[in-house]
Amino acid sequence: MSAAAAFAPVRVEGLSHYFGDGASRAQVLFDLSLEIEPGSLVILTGPSGSGKTTLLTLMGALRSIQDGRLEVLGTSLSGLQGAALTQLRRDIGFIFQMHNLFDSLTALQNLIMATHVADTPPDQARRRCLALLERLGLGHRIDHKPAMLSGGQRQRVAVARALVNAPRLILADEPTAALDQASGREVVTMLREFAATEGRAVVMVTHDNRIIGLADRIMSMVDGRIVSDVRVNEAVDLSMALRNIDLFARLSTAELTQVAEKMTQRPFRDGEVFMRQGEEGDLFYLLRDGQAQVIVSQNGSESAITTLGPGQYFGERALITGEPRNATVVGRGDGRIATLSKQDFQQALRLAPDLPEQLTRIYFGR
Numbered sequence: 001m002s003a004a005a006a007f008a009p010v011r012v013e014g015l016s017h018y019f020g021d022g023a024s025r026a027q028v029l030f031d032l033s034l035e036i037e038p039g040s041l042v043i044l045t046g047p048s049g050s051g052k053t054t055l056l057t058l059m060g061a062l063r064s065i066q067d068g069r070l071e072v073l074g075t076s077l078s079g080l081q082g083a084a085l086t087q088l089r090r091d092i093g094f095i096f097q098m099h100n101l102f103d104s105l106t107a108l109q110n111l112i113m114a115t116h117v118a119d120t121p122p123d124q125a126r127r128r129c130l131a132l133l134e135r136l137g138l139g140h141r142i143d144h145k146p147a148m149l150s151g152g153q154r155q156r157v158a159v160a161r162a163l164v165n166a167p168r169l170i171l172a173d174e175p176t177a178a179l180d181q182a183s184g185r186e187v188v189t190m191l192r193e194f195a196a197t198e199g200r201a202v203v204m205v206t207h208d209n210r211i212i213g214l215a216d217r218i219m220s221m222v223d224g225r226i227v228s229d230v231r232v233n234e235a236v237d238l239s240m241a242l243r244n245i246d247l248f249a250r251l252s253t254a255e256l257t258q259v260a261e262k263m264t265q266r267p268f269r270d271g272e273v274f275m276r277q278g279e280e281g282d283l284f285y286l287l288r289d290g291q292a293q294v295i296v297s298q299n300g301s302e303s304a305i306t307t308l309g310p311g312q313y314f315g316e317r318a319l320i321t322g323e324p325r326n327a328t329v330v331g332r333g334d335g336r337i338a339t340l341s342k343q344d345f346q347q348a349l350r351l352a353p354d355l356p357e358q359l360t361r362i363y364f365g366r
């Protein structure tokens with residue numbers, strides 16, 4: 001197992017979720033798998049009702065796991081209860097739309113109150129709370145109660161409160177909704193620094209386009225599924241890798257970036273079967289890290305015909321010809337793979353004007 005995998009703050013495998021019973025039972029999350037690396041600020045975005053908050057509350061151990069696996073800070077949440085559940089929630093900082101500050105306490109007291117769960121010596125706790133409020137531009141408001149603060153100031157107190165015990169994971173739902181652009185960026189920049197310097201992670205649900213550029217990674221959900229998963233720095237990297245692929249070599253930088261943004265990248269484990277001979281093809285694969293073995297079965301016997309390495313691709317033939325997969329491809333060792341849906345792949349090919357002719361030559365020999 002790689003070091004990153006061993007310490008993933010959040011690991012989701014085959015997670016599904018349902019609301020309601022009997023005839024009104026509705027599935028809202030569909031077989032999600034993802035891993036969040038330490039040190040990253042991840043934005044979860046997508047249309048209303050796509051399942052973002054449901055996923056976030058599952059990660060926060062605020063709902064029971066129904067189907068699949070979810071590990072947070074190394075602890076599996078299935079069946080977790082009692083003291084173990086309380087302990088885990090203490091390691092998580094929550095920032096929700098309803099900030100739940102205590103109305104009868106001042107900003108500073110709200111923060112100090114939150115430090116009580118962590119057995120911090122009172123002097124130290126007070127100093128830390130003051131420094132955080134100062135940092136969030138609330139140094140002159142420490143003795144104000146929530147009713148005397150603006151919506152944006154209340155939200156910043158809630159952010160400070162989530163950070164005060166230095167949790168290893170922060171889950172935030174629309175933390176900038178009540179803030180103007182400058183304060184929104186300030187809050188998110190602070191969360192990002194927090195994630196990066198302490199090796200922690202922040203997962204944030206947002207519709208706020210003004211802050212999306214601050215994320216390390218952007219996951220988009222539609223109808224309970226993750227439809228794209230882009231590591232921001234990696235998108236640039238990925239478009240460089242695409243440029244080296246003959247199929248895409250004629251695309252402009254802007255077009256390559258567009259394609260890269262539609263790709264999903266994820267880790268894979270030794271032995272994972274990416275595609276099987278005889279099946280219909282629905283994805284294009286680009287190997288980012290690690291190796292993959294191409295196996296062809298003929299007359300009942302299997303032979304490994306080649307091993308692919310980083311930067312090499314597979315799966316294009318079935319998407320172009322419409323024929324079933326002509327080989328099985330299996331991951332060898334742990335690695336990372338990027339995939340593109342059939343529809344996005346075909347759209348990308350259409351961007352290169354003379355490509356269809358070339359492809360006909362290559363794949364149909366005409």
Ligand SMILES: Nc1ncnc2c1ncn2[C@@H]1O[C@H](COP(=O)(O)OP(=O)(O)OP(=O)(O)O)[C@@H](O)[C@H]1O
Pocket residue numbers: 019020028046047048049050051052053054055
């Ligand atoms: N407690 C509940 N009981 C029944 N259905 C629910 C419940 N909570 C959420 N849902 C449904 O689950 C789906 C996903 O909701 P969720 O709140 O996770 O979406 P979201 O992407 O966070 O939306 P928004 O951006 O509007 O907050 C929606 O169809 C919603 O109506």
